Amino acid sequence: MIVDKNGSPLTSADNLSPDTRHGMILYVEDVSVSFDGFKALNDLNLYIGDGELRCLIGANGAGKTTLMDVITGKTRPDTGKVSFGQQINLLELDESEIARAGVGRKFQKPTVFEALSVFENIELSLSGDKGIWTSLFHKLSGEQKDKIDEVLNTIGLEAERNYPAGRLSHGQKQWLEIGMLLAAEPRLLLVDEPVTGMTTQETERTAELLTSLAGKHSVVVVEHDMAFVRSIARKVTVLHQGTVLAEGSMDEVQANKDVREVYLGEEQD
Numbered sequence: 158m159i160v161d162k163n164g165s166p167l168t169s170a171d172n173l174s175p176d177t178r179h180g181m182i183l184y185v186e187d188v189s190v191s192f193d194g195f196k197a198l199n200d201l202n203l204y205i206g207d208g209e210l211r212c213l214i215g216a217n218g219a220g221k222t223t224l225m226d227v228i229t230g231k232t233r234p235d236t237g238k239v240s241f242g243q244q245i246n247l248l249e250l251d252e253s254e255i256a257r258a259g260v261g262r263k264f265q266k267p268t269v270f271e272a273l274s275v276f277e278n279i280e281l282s283l284s285g286d287k288g289i290w291t292s293l294f295h296k297l298s299g300e301q302k303d304k305i306d307e308v309l310n311t312i313g314l315e316a317e318r319n320y321p322a323g324r325l326s327h328g329q330k331q332w333l334e335i336g337m338l339l340a341a342e343p344r345l346l347l348v349d350e351p352v353t354g355m356t357t358q359e360t361e362r363t364a365e366l367l368t369s370l371a372g373k374h375s376v377v378v379v380e381h382d383m384a385f386v387r388s389i390a391r392k393v394t395v396l397h398q399g400t401v402l403a404e405g406s407m408d409e410v411q412a413n414k415d416v417r418e419v420y421l422g423e424e425q426d
């Protein structure tokens with residue numbers, strides 16, 4: 158078995174960066190997923206541009222989580238193709254291989270190590286599968302320290318670098334978790350409902366953070382907070398009954414008759 162520097166087995170996804178020469182980082186084509194005969198995703202097509210920030214909206218049960226689960230390998234579709242760049246077939250990889258290929262996922266609830274400092278939390282995610290003790294007692298290289306500083310700067314937590322993560326506010330924990338993902342340098346970040354439970358100020362800061370990540374990373378944000386979506390999205394995809402109902406700017410989708418009927422109706426004045 159061939160292993161990488163962390164001792165993890167090498168797979169076809171390692172040493173491969175997604176081929177984005179056509180400007181696309183993610184291709185989801187004709188994907189269907191059934192649970193006991195119920196189609197949670199129904200011939201769904203979604204294309205995410207390299208460096209794009211996309212918002213995914215849709216009522217409860219529209220299929221947003223199932224779609225994220227398919228992209229990250231948690232759920233296998235019955236039919237369809239999912240490709241990372243042009244050449245990496247995500248349906249052939251398991252969840253950890255997909256993460257190592259460069260797809261990061263942030264779940265709604267923050268899961269930081271509360272007793273460890275902000276710095277140590279990021280340090281841990283730099284070191285892959287080595288385990289907590291080896292990671293914390295292993296001497297960091299200058300390059301690794303620079304990387305952690307860069308992440309702290311991006312997420313705006315330099316002043317809190319030595320705080321135990323448990324002392325951070327809810328919003329700061331969410332940013333720290335985004336930072337932990339960034340330490341692994343993902344090309345595509347999937348972010349699930351990042352501003353739930355945040356104060357107005359934290360929500361604004363999160364909008365700035367996610368916007369700043371686009372370009373270097375491609376970011377897909379699932380969110381119910383329409384004001385937040387409006388503040389960050391250039392392009393919005395509306396899911397309904399497991400398929401794409403509409404796609405375009407926030408103004409375009411809000412003006413779309415089908416969208417108004419099934420999803421935004423109650424928000425129109």
Ligand SMILES: Nc1ncnc2c1ncn2[C@@H]1O[C@H](COP(=O)(O)OP(=O)(O)OP(=O)(O)O)[C@@H](O)[C@H]1O
Nearest residue numbers: 192193196197215216217218219220221222223224
């Ligand atoms: N493991 C499962 N078994 C059976 N049905 C499921 C399963 N996972 C999801 N579903 C169903 O598939 C549909 C789509 O669910 P999904 O969680 O993807 O929607 P969602 O858009 O993420 O909704 P929400 O905004 O509430 O999180 C729902 O009707 C849900 O009940």
